[in-house]
Amino acid sequence: MKALEVKNLSFKYLIGKEKVFENLSLSINKGELVAIIGRNGSGKTTLCNLLRGFIPHLTQGDLEGDILLYDDSILKMDLSDLSDKIGYIFQNPFIQISGIKETVYEEIGFGLENLGVPRDEMIRRIEEIIKLLKIEDLKDKHPAELSGGQRQRVAIASILAMDPEILIIDEPTSQLDPKGTEEIFEIIKILKEQNKTIILVEHKIDLIAEYADRVILLNDKNIVFDGTTSEILSKEDVMSYGTNLPQIAKLGIEYNNKVEKLSKIPSVLEEAVEVFKDKV
Amino acid sequence: MKKGIVSKMYPLSKLIIALLLGITSIVVHQWQFGYFVVLPVMFMLALVDGKFKSYSKKVLSAMIIFFLFIFLVQAFFTPSSNIIWEWKFLKLSVEGLDKALNLTSTISVFLTTLLLVFETTNITDLMVSLQKTGMPNSAAYVFLASLQMIPEMSKRSKVIMQAQRARGIETEGNMWVRTKAFFPTLSPLIISSITDIGDKAATLEARAFSSSNPNSFYRDLSARRIDKILPWLILLACVLYMVWVFVPGIGGM
Ligand SMILES: Nc1ncnc2c1ncn2[C@@H]1O[C@H](COP(=O)(O)OP(=O)(O)O)[C@@H](O)[C@H]1O
Ligand SMILES: [Mg+2]
Numbered sequence: 001m002k003a004l005e006v007k008n009l010s011f012k013y014l015i016g017k018e019k020v021f022e023n024l025s026l027s028i029n030k031g032e033l034v035a036i037i038g039r040n041g042s043g044k045t046t047l048c049n050l051l052r053g054f055i056p057h058l059t060q061g062d063l064e065g066d067i068l069l070y071d072d073s074i075l076k077m078d079l080s081d082l083s084d085k086i087g088y089i090f091q092n093p094f095i096q097i098s099g100i101k102e103t104v105y106e107e108i109g110f111g112l113e114n115l116g117v118p119r120d121e122m123i124r125r126i127e128e129i130i131k132l133l134k135i136e137d138l139k140d141k142h143p144a145e146l147s148g149g150q151r152q153r154v155a156i157a158s159i160l161a162m163d164p165e166i167l168i169i170d171e172p173t174s175q176l177d178p179k180g181t182e183e184i185f186e187i188i189k190i191l192k193e194q195n196k197t198i199i200l201v202e203h204k205i206d207l208i209a210e211y212a213d214r215v216i217l218l219n220d221k222n223i224v225f226d227g228t229t230s231e232i233l234s235k236e237d238v239m240s241y242g243t244n245l246p247q248i249a250k251l252g253i254e255y256n257n258k259v260e261k262l263s264k265i266p267s268v269l270e271e272a273v274e275v276f277k278d279k280v
Numbered sequence: 281m282k283k284g285i286v287s288k289m290y291p292l293s294k295l296i297i298a299l300l301l302g303i304t305s306i307v308v309h310q311w312q313f314g315y316f317v318v319l320p321v322m323f324m325l326a327l328v329d330g331k332f333k334s335y336s337k338k339v340l341s342a343m344i345i346f347f348l349f350i351f352l353v354q355a356f357f358t359p360s361s362n363i364i365w366e367w368k369f370l371k372l373s374v375e376g377l378d379k380a381l382n383l384t385s386t387i388s389v390f391l392t393t394l395l396l397v398f399e400t401t402n403i404t405d406l407m408v409s410l411q412k413t414g415m416p417n418s419a420a421y422v423f424l425a426s427l428q429m430i431p432e433m434s435k436r437s438k439v440i441m442q443a444q445r446a447r448g449i450e451t452e453g454n455m456w457v458r459t460k461a462f463f464p465t466l467s468p469l470i471i472s473s474i475t476d477i478g479d480k481a482a483t484l485e486a487r488a489f490s491s492s493n494p495n496s497f498y499r500d501l502s503a504r505r506i507d508k509i510l511p512w513l514i515l516l517a518c519v520l521y522m523v524w525v526f527v528p529g530i531g532g533m
Contacts, residue, residue, distance in 0.1 A: 115493055
């Protein structure tokens with residue numbers, strides 16, 4: 001089933017000189033983990049904003065085409081009806097706190113208060129999320145005193161508490177160290193197991209290779225590649241669009257070009273073992 | 281820590297009582313009300329609530345700042361012929377003294393009651409109690425956010441100042457130097473705040489801020505019976521007091 005669908009979308013920001021997208025189409029199935037990659041400025045964040053309705057509801061621009069959430073046009077929906085359906089985690093962790101709550105615990109409850117979730121249920125969900133994200137140590141802290149990485153985790157917690165079935169996550173790990181990054185991907189894995197639909201913008205390509213079902217590469221106002229993770233992340237061409245390939249895929253490509261043909265370019269460790277096991 | 285009787289009171293009730301007393305003081309125009317009734321009662325309540333020290337510090341510093349000034353201006357510069365005390369160009373008159381006492385008494389009523397309200401109330405609790413009576417979310421948000429923004433802004437302006445200093449702009453020294461240094465910090469401060477506001481709209485939207493559902497609240501506040509009755513009792517007392525003051529033959533002016 002299609003959770004989100006973009007139909008012949010063209011978009012230009014009001015103050016932009018050039019279009020960001022031209023006639024882009026895309027559909028995302030329920031339960032899929034789709035990674036969006038592409039060089040800086042290729043429109044990843046813009047696409048996320050469009051899928052969440054922030055564009056055009058909050059940020060205007062010239063827009064053609066349509067964006068559907070389960071067959072209903074997001075363009076015609078009320079923005080307030082989307083908040084419990086599509087969760088959005090921003091690239092910049094510093095803008096993500098409400099700015100009015102005194103503790104992380106209450107910060108996580110903010111969205112639930114706005115949705116009018118009854119207090120008992122609210123507490124249950126806050127506690128559950130705190131446990132899931134292992135942020136017990138932060139719960140009594142003031143949100144403004146947190147580091148970037150801590151804020152990012154609190155932001156994720158705050159959105160997950162609202163329990164949306166679709167999640168858009170824009171570069172969640174850019175402020176995090178390897179351990180923090182690993183923790184976020186652990187959470188993403190759990191969300192995937194809960195059958196959430198996830199749209200993830202991420203630069204750390206090795207992690208995409210490991211976790212994503214599907215990869216979409218944006219470049220020059222449109223999608224250049226769209227396919228399963230192992231299919232896209234084994235293409236040498238990907239590197240000519242300003243994105244990296246997993247180390248393993250690079251090794252495979254190099255080996256394939258210089259040593260001998262491989263049956264398949266691997267993108268994760270298991271595939272590599274499979275491909276190389278009778279070579280050595 | 282156990283809460284004192286004032287701290288335990290429902291925030292909205294406290295606020296209403298404070299305003300009732302303030303209004304009464306304006307209406308009756310008797311300086312004794314502020315100085316002999318409200319002021320001692322507020323200090324007593326602060327004492328009972330265990331907040332005496334920080335409360336009296338705030339009240340005194342607020343009084344010293346503008347209270348004394350108002351009192352002196354009113355007392356010595358109200359034109360009149362009934363001079364009771366004189367020194368050089370300073371003339372203290374009966375009318376002047378009366379006016380000064382009345383004005384400062386009213387101010388002290390507002391000051392002492394509201395300071396006690398804020399001293400004994402968590403501001404978020406106050407907002408929640410107001411929201412429950414129908415104050416729009418957005419109004420509560422703006423209020424709370426601006427309160428929290430002040431330390432954030434000053435932190436940010438310090439960072440900008442540091443950056444300016446690194447670029448060789450003088451930021452320390454006399455008043456003039458600092459003023460000159462202040463203006464260049466202003467535009468980055470304003471611009472960064474404005475872009476933050478744009479982002480804030482999306483951030484709040486992501487948290488269902490504009491949802492049409494009625495809000496629920498994590499803070500579990502409810503007015504006890506005493507919280508509901510007390511404002512009415514105070515109102516009754518204030519009305520009786522006004523009657524006593526204004527109706528000839530009863531108390532009477
Ligand atoms: N609010 C905006 N107004 C005008 N132009 C914008 C705005 N946000 C992004 N852009 C432009 O749109 C293009 C895509 O940006 P963005 O979606 O942020 O890319 P990415 O997230 O892939 O780095 C860039 O050229 C950027 O300068
Ligand atoms: Mg981006």
